[in-house]
Amino acid sequence: MAKKADGQARIHDQTLTRGNGGELHQVAEGDTPVLTTAQGGPVADDQNTLRVGARGPSLIEDFHFREKIFHFDHERIPERVVHARGYGAHGFFETYESLAQYTRADVFQRAGEKTPAFVRFSTVAGSKGSTDLARDVRGFAVKIYTKEGNWDIVGNNIPVFFIQDAIKFPDLIHSVKPEPDRGFPQAQSAHDNFWDFISLTPESMHMIMWVMSDRAIPRSFRFMEGFGVHTFRFLNANDETTFVKFIWKPKLGLQSVVWNEAVKISGADPDFHRRDLWDAIQSGNYPEWELCVQLFDQQFADVFDFDILDATKIIPEEVIKPLPVGRLVLDRMPENFFFETEQVAFMTQNVPPGIDFSNDPLLQGRNFSYLDTQLKRLGSTNFTHLPINAPKCPFHHFQQDGHMAMRNPTGRANYQPNSWGEGPREQPSRGFRSNTSVEEGPKVRLRAESFADHYSQARQFYKSQTPPEQNHIAAAITFELSKVETPVIRERVVAHLRNIDEGLARTVGGKLGLKKMPEPADAAVKTRTDLPPSSALSIIGNGPKSFMGRKLGVLVADGSDGALLDAVQAAAAEEGATVELVAPKVGGFTAADGTAVAAKHMIDGGPSVLFDAVVLLLAEDGGAQLAKEAAARDFVADAFAHCKFIGYTAGAAALLEKAAIPPSADEGLIVLDSAKSAAAFLKACRTLRVWSREPDVKL
Numbered sequence: 033m034a035k036k037a038d039g040q041a042r043i044h045d046q047t048l049t050r051g052n053g054g055e056l057h058q059v060a061e062g063d064t065p066v067l068t069t070a071q072g073g074p075v076a077d078d079q080n081t082l083r084v085g086a087r088g089p090s091l092i093e094d095f096h097f098r099e100k101i102f103h104f105d106h107e108r109i110p111e112r113v114v115h116a117r118g119y120g121a122h123g124f125f126e127t128y129e130s131l132a133q134y135t136r137a138d139v140f141q142r143a144g145e146k147t148p149a150f151v152r153f154s155t156v157a158g159s160k161g162s163t164d165l166a167r168d169v170r171g172f173a174v175k176i177y178t179k180e181g182n183w184d185i186v187g188n189n190i191p192v193f194f195i196q197d198a199i200k201f202p203d204l205i206h207s208v209k210p211e212p213d214r215g216f217p218q219a220q221s222a223h224d225n226f227w228d229f230i231s232l233t234p235e236s237m238h239m240i241m242w243v244m245s246d247r248a249i250p251r252s253f254r255f256m257e258g259f260g261v262h263t264f265r266f267l268n269a270n271d272e273t274t275f276v277k278f279i280w281k282p283k284l285g286l287q288s289v290v291w292n293e294a295v296k297i298s299g300a301d302p303d304f305h306r307r308d309l310w311d312a313i314q315s316g317n318y319p320e321w322e323l324c325v326q327l328f329d330q331q332f333a334d335v336f337d338f339d340i341l342d343a344t345k346i347i348p349e350e351v352i353k354p355l356p357v358g359r360l361v362l363d364r365m366p367e368n369f370f371f372e373t374e375q376v377a378f379m380t381q382n383v384p385p386g387i388d389f390s391n392d393p394l395l396q397g398r399n400f401s402y403l404d405t406q407l408k409r410l411g412s413t414n415f416t417h418l419p420i421n422a423p424k425c426p427f428h429h430f431q432q433d434g435h436m437a438m439r440n441p442t443g444r445a446n447y448q449p450n451s452w453g454e455g456p457r458e459q460p461s462r463g464f465r466s467n468t469s470v471e472e473g474p475k476v477r478l479r480a481e482s483f484a485d486h487y488s489q490a491r492q493f494y495k496s497q498t499p500p501e502q503n504h505i506a507a508a509i510t511f512e513l514s515k516v517e518t519p520v521i522r523e524r525v526v527a528h529l530r531n532i533d534e535g536l537a538r539t540v541g542g543k544l545g546l547k548k549m550p551e552p553a554d555a556a557v558k559t560r561t562d563l564p565p566s567s568a569l570s571i572i573g574n575g576p577k578s579f580m581g582r583k584l585g586v587l588v589a590d591g592s593d594g595a596l597l598d599a600v601q602a603a604a605a606e607e608g609a610t611v612e613l614v615a616p617k618v619g620g621f622t623a624a625d626g627t628a629v630a631a632k633h634m635i636d637g638g639p640s641v642l643f644d645a646v647v648l649l650l651a652e653d654g655g656a657q658l659a660k661e662a663a664a665r666d667f668v669a670d671a672f673a674h675c676k677f678i679g680y681t682a683g684a685a686a687l688l689e690k691a692a693i694p695p696s697a698d699e700g701l702i703v704l705d706s707a708k709s710a711a712a713f714l715k716a717c718r719t720l721r722v723w724s725r726e727p728d729v730k731l
């Protein structure tokens with residue numbers, strides 16, 4: 033009998049018997065628990081409603097039916113107003129060294145200590161059921177269950193944001209969500225409302241460079257960075273403060289897909305990112321990130337080129353080197369998606385003693401919003417009673433009652449001070465203390481002048497990209513604006529681009545077919561051209577050092593060389609990569625030596641966009657046969673167009689020819705004829721893509 037963690041048993045081995053009407057009933061026997069109503073009453077028949085005669089009307093007296101349908105009708109809770117689509121996993125955070133010098137946060141005191149954590153990754157704009165590969169920012173929300181309360185770093189995979197003040201958030205989100213009159217497009221920023229808002233909001237320009245870059249189409253949650261975005265504060269035991277920014281760096285390096293691939297993945301596997309995380313954790317390949325901090329003091333803040341309270345700015349890693357302080361490992365999937373991932377409630381205001389906020393107006397607004405949203409979504413002030421949200425350290429307070437109260441406070445005292453000697457008391461020495469910075473000034477609605485430069489870091493980001501990445505940014509903006517139906521909006525965006533990079537503006541303007549370039553947008557502060565490129569900003573420059581954690585798709589058919597397949601699989605295992613076989617039939621194929629081998633996908637269900645590199649392991653007959661099949665030709669043509677490494681046997685010649693790929697087109701096409709060549713191929717795959725091919729494929 034399979035047991036669930038909560039002690040309930042799953043029903044799987046019941047006896048089948050025939051009911052009165054001849055239909056099959058499953059009857060509990062032996063250890064199998066008896067099906068009951070929610071009130072615990074045993075159920076005799078779960079197949080038929082109570083009715084008058086076999087063909088008569090149903091009776092409202094049927095409390096079992098009524099309860100079952102009532103509960104079903106209320107299964108959905110409101111989806112998150114943003115970040116609705118997400119996927120989570122459990123793990124732990126391990127502290128490298130004591131950071132007592134900077135913070136008294138308990139989680140940073142002892143080297144080697146492991147603290148439980150839960151992470152939820154998400155897209156922002158799409159509904160709960162939207163595709164994983166939408167062009168979008170990814171949420172990267174981490175809850176660390178420290179011994180002094182939950183610490184949530186509710187971050188994104190992009191270190192800056194669209195707006196500088198929280199009051200603009202509803203406008204931003206309204207503009208990107210489906211347009212209200214027509215109810216579309218879903219999970220897309222490529223439409224008039226979004227670009228209208230953006231073109232009228234110059235502070236968004238730095239973020240726009242990031243979301244139009246490949247950062248917005250990651251290959252996997254496992255291969256993306258996470259950022260706390262805002263400046264926070266550390267407070268040590270003496271209440272001395274240090275400013276801090278948080279960055280998660282993936283152990284397996286950065287990787288994204290290309291846009292044409294993203295579009296096709298959305299069709300082939302809308303759950304691509306979920307499945308990837310699930311597969312990795314279930315197979316024991318636990319994803320890992322290093323937590324890095326950028327630490328600085330007021331003196332640095334005073335001289336830095338930009339305002340450290342402005343969430344549209346980064347502090348380049350070359351200016352303040354990120355210091356690794358711990359690692360996050362995800363090693364367990366939730367047992368139930370709804371119970372944990374859907375009900376988890378992250379809140380920026382969840383900080384333990386030793387961590388505090390800065391005056392970033394975006395962060396201050398968020399600290400208000402996240403508590404509010406939990407009540408709407410989870411329906412009760414008691415959402416902290418849910419196991420996923422409850423602290424794992426002891427907690428005592430006098431909050432009581434409310435909807436769905438799950439705790440049973442005992443004793444007479446539900447207030448303090450009290451004369452009964454009961455209940456918890458404050459502890460000034462251990463408790464949370466805010467930093468004591470002196471704040472004064474007139475009550476105003478005013479954006480600081482130090483927030484006024486909207487283009488310099490946008491330019492720095494663009495200039496820090498490799499040529500293929502710059503091309504992708506231009507292509508993405510062109511694509512998005514091509515979906516914008518109002519010409520003046522397109523022109524306004526190009527006018528902003530002129531303040532970022534003239535070449536980029538001209539490329540986009542040219543590809544859009546603008547008759548005449550617009551004047552550069554009015555800028556409050558002239559774009560700085562002296563900011564040095566930052567190599568940390570490029571994905572290609574921060575890719576993996578091996579093919580570890582990546583997936584190889586091997587196209588096989590009857591007659592394929594089994595020994596060579598073994599060699600490819602061994603070489604992939606050596607790299608730490610996984611292999612999936614794609615065959616004309618999912619039942620598998622018969623290798624040249626007569627062995628029957630099972631496949632994971634049939635060709636239609638396993639297009640090459642699902643893999644990081646592919647092998648065409650075909651005998652001559654198999655190659656000739658597949659050359660006639662559109663799905664097989666697409667498999668090869670897409671792998672080539674997406675600049676992937678392609679290993680192939682001589683038998684694949686006909687297929688390559690039909691897919692219009694010259695066999696020795698470039699160094700990414702590698703002949704496989706021995707175990708040695710298989711190993712060399714897998715080694716070549718480490719660079720992931722043959723970017724030199726891209727100008728020729730002209731996607």
Ligand code: HDE
Binds near residue numbers: 261402
């Ligand atoms: Fe959020 N955001 N946000 N956000 N956010 C929410 O809280 C909000 C912002 C982020 O996996 C909501 O529980 C405001 C920046 C993540 O459950 C809501 C502002 C960053 C998640 C909310 C921002 C984020 C959310 C909706 C402008 C990156 C998903 C559901 C000031 C640093 C967490 C919920 C999860 C979710 C408000 C801006 C990250 C409505 C008002 C900047 C990763 O409270």
